[in-house]
Amino acid sequence: MAVLGSSAAFAQDAAQVDVSQLGSFIRWTGVATSLIVIAGAWVLLRLLAGFVSQFGTQFAARRLTMQKIATIAQFLIFIATAAIVLALSFRIDKTVLTLIGGTAAVAIGFAMKDLVASFIAGIIIIMDRPFQVGDRVSFDGFYGDITAIGLRSVRLQTLDDNTITIPNSKFLSDITSSGNYGALDMQVVIDFYIGADQDIDRAREIVNESALSSRYVFLAKPVVVLVTQQIVQNLVTVRLRLKAYVLDTQHEKAFETDITLRCLRAMRENGITPPQMLLPT
Known part of the structure; x- marks a missing residue:
């Protein structure tokens, strides 16, 4: 019984040490600032979407160009926001890098494997350009316009005014037909x-x-x-x-x-x- 009691006490002490160490890695003032940064990024994305929509309505000939620029800008905003939040919220040293690296490896290997696959596929779509924002495409029985290419998925608006969300990874293995491929006509x-x-x-x-x-x-x-x-x-x-x-x-x-x-x-x-x-x- 004494051995069991000492083992339980040791585990409890170890957990307390881990929690205290984890708390020392976090910049609590930076967490508050990070929330402001996230809110600012959200507002910026909304403003960008509204500007592109209004610009495309007034200047139809430049609609597709603006949508492509907006897609790239969204990627940059997401990546910049994540980097800023990480830098503000944590004290980056070897211990933190080890902790974050180990946690990320487990998450990527298990819970987030589909998300990471879709994220990588999104980058491939942007680089390889099998279709572009504004293209009218046919994919897996759906036909309509590509309205957004995001980090995780592509949004397609059908001619019946339904919005279809398709994971990016689906486009790497299935066939997509683009009717205009970047042109208005x-x-x-x-x-x-x-x-x-x-x-x-x-x-x-x-x-x-x-x-x-x-x-x-x-x-x-x-x-x-x-x-x-x-x-x-x-x-x-x-x-x-x-x-x-x-x-x-x-x-x-x-x-x-x-x-x-x-x-x-x-x-x-x-x-x-x-x-x-x-x-x-």
Whole structure:
């Protein structure tokens, strides 16, 4: 019993020594200052986000550039804040470095392995640039605009106005398709189907003219109408595939709707009808 009592007392004394040593490493006045630094960084990030949003609304041509600059600035603010807080809150010496290094190693190896992986992936995304803030991308069944590239995740806003949060590490192994890759304009593909016995030349002219006369079209790049014949579910069809560029990715669906309405009205006026069912032999 005496041995057990002495062992418990020794463990309690050791714990008290560790706590007292840990307390001596902390700069309590610096902790208060660190809270002010964190609050200042939060306010700075909010101001940056508000400025970029307002600037992008007023100057659409510079929207993507400002979003890219804001993403890099956010990374720098996060890293600078962490370094300042660490320097203010702890007395850095060999003992503290050993303590922090050992704790960080355990945390990284176990509890924070996914977070660290996403952080490293975020840096790779910024450097390798498979996509950029403002790009309209397709990833894992989701389609929309990249609104933010953070330390842990990427935010994607779908065309249904849903915000999807995706861990950065997912982008290292899965395929991502970017429609505009840093540009405001983007190619839009629209298919129209008519019967094989219809006036194909006139139908092609209608599709081409509908695209060229749309207020959303980007005329600096070509408008192409490809024609192919297909059999789909016992229907002999002629597919007219329009490939045209929209001025701004934000107008993609408005562009598609505008052209579709123009084509359907013009084809109806010219007596061009949809595909007909194959007759049994």
